[in-house]
Amino acid sequence: MERETAPRQAPADTPEVVVTWPDYDLDDLELGGALQAAGCRVRLEPKRGARSPADLARLLGGAAAAIVSTDPFNREVIEAVPDLRVIARVGVGFDSIDISAATEAGIVVTITPGANESTVADHTVAMALSLLRRLGDQDTAIRAGEWRRTGKDLAGTLSGATVGLIGYGHIGQLVAERLRPFGAEIVAYDPHARGDDDVTLVELDELLRRSQVVSVHCPLLPETRGLIGAEELALMQPDAILLNTARGEIVDEAALISALRKGELRGAGLDVFEQEPPASDSPLRELPNVLLSPHNAGLSQHSVAEMTRRATSSVIDVLGGRVPADVANEAVISTLGLETASA
Numbered sequence: 164m165e166r167e168t169a170p171r172q173a174p175a176d177t178p179e180v181v182v183t184w185p186d187y188d189l190d191d192l193e194l195g196g197a198l199q200a201a202g203c204r205v206r207l208e209p210k211r212g213a214r215s216p217a218d219l220a221r222l223l224g225g226a227a228a229a230i231v232s233t234d235p236f237n238r239e240v241i242e243a244v245p246d247l248r249v250i251a252r253v254g255v256g257f258d259s260i261d262i263s264a265a266t267e268a269g270i271v272v273t274i275t276p277g278a279n280e281s282t283v284a285d286h287t288v289a290m291a292l293s294l295l296r297r298l299g300d301q302d303t304a305i306r307a308g309e310w311r312r313t314g315k316d317l318a319g320t321l322s323g324a325t326v327g328l329i330g331y332g333h334i335g336q337l338v339a340e341r342l343r344p345f346g347a348e349i350v351a352y353d354p355h356a357r358g359d360d361d362v363t364l365v366e367l368d369e370l371l372r373r374s375q376v377v378s379v380h381c382p383l384l385p386e387t388r389g390l391i392g393a394e395e396l397a398l399m400q401p402d403a404i405l406l407n408t409a410r411g412e413i414v415d416e417a418a419l420i421s422a423l424r425k426g427e428l429r430g431a432g433l434d435v436f437e438q439e440p441p442a443s444d445s446p447l448r449e450l451p452n453v454l455l456s457p458h459n460a461g462l463s464q465h466s467v468a469e470m471t472r473r474a475t476s477s478v479i480d481v482l483g484g485r486v487p488a489d490v491a492n493e494a495v496i497s498t499l500g501l502e503t504a505s506a
């Protein structure tokens with residue numbers, strides 16, 4: 164049952180906005196300028212690597228608002244910051260925020276949907292093509308003085324390949340849209356999707372057996388944590404590749420490393436990891452058939468500018484007593500007495 168929540172009052176002094184999203188431009192009039200014009204003090208605490216909940220709670224101090232990426236807002240952190248009224252998540256995946264705890268505490272959580280999905284779709288296709296065409300291996304071989312044009316490890320193509328999408332939401336659909344002109348057959352597993360004329364919805368086992376490219380695009384939820392484990396990887400074809408641009412914890416990393424070592428998969432493209440950044444001795448850093456990127460599939464000049472602008476507007480709206488766009492925990496709104504924004 165939802166707990167009755169008292170509206171949080173802004174601190175008597177100027178509200179402080181803590182920004183952990185890196186590279187926030189305080190001099191940009193649409194960003195820092197807009198926050199300052201709205202009467203806020205801004206403190207930059209960029210998150211550039213792992214950050215513990217205890218560290219996060221400490222640096223938030225008396226903040227009234229936070230503009231964040233993947234910082235761990237668990238219940239303890241939320242309860243340690245009593246003045247906090249809004250967490251503006253730059254991006255769409257809010258698995259790093261305990262939504263129930265935020266709602267109970269009267270904190271509005273906002274996201275920025277629609278701003279980075281096409282960037283993630285581009286990144287996914289880039290990874291698929293690079294791994295299928297073995298671009299990384301060939302580049303390394305030539306730099307080492309080799310010149311191998313033929314052999315048993317000939318590169319594959321998207322043309323004629325079956326691509327299996329796990330999750331057929333915004334990003335999954337954009338990936339499908341990009342892959343069809345290559346002549347790929349698209350199948351998808353998504354227990355909540357209706358499908359369309361261009362995709363065949365199948366069960367997960369069938370998708371794993373049929374696909375030469377398997378790409379993960381579902382959110383991290385209790386039921387998707389470890390969705391792709393040893394059993395699922397064993398169903399994949401030995402020349403198939405696995406792509407994960409969703410969340411690291413959806414794929415059992417130890418099982419993936421073992422499958423890659425045994426040659427049960429051709430390769431993997433990973434933008435996200437169980438631990439970010441992966442440990443310095445993670446085998447993923449050594450395996451040759453793996454393509455890695457630093458959780459930046461959704462980042463481009465355009466997407467970053469758009470997501471940052473929207474997160475900033477959300478903070479200004481909530482601190483100004485208005486309902487912001489794209490609230491992740493709608494249940495909190497009725498408890499706060501915010502005005503509906505006119506724009």
Ligand SMILES: NC(=O)c1ccc[n+]([C@@H]2O[C@H](COP(=O)([O-])OP(=O)(O)OC[C@H]3O[C@@H](n4cnc5c(N)ncnc54)[C@H](O)[C@@H]3O)[C@@H](O)[C@H]2O)c1
Nearest residue numbers: 256330331332333334335353355380381382408409460461
């Ligand atoms: N790497 C990055 O930089 C980056 C950027 C943006 C998003 N993401 C991740 O991508 C995910 C997907 O984003 P989106 O915008 O497409 O979200 P979305 O909500 O539009 O789509 C997610 C889809 O997953 C489906 N789904 C839910 N449970 C499932 C399950 N058990 N099995 C299979 N499918 C299931 C949903 O029905 C939905 O259709 C986000 O949740 C986020 O974690 C990563």
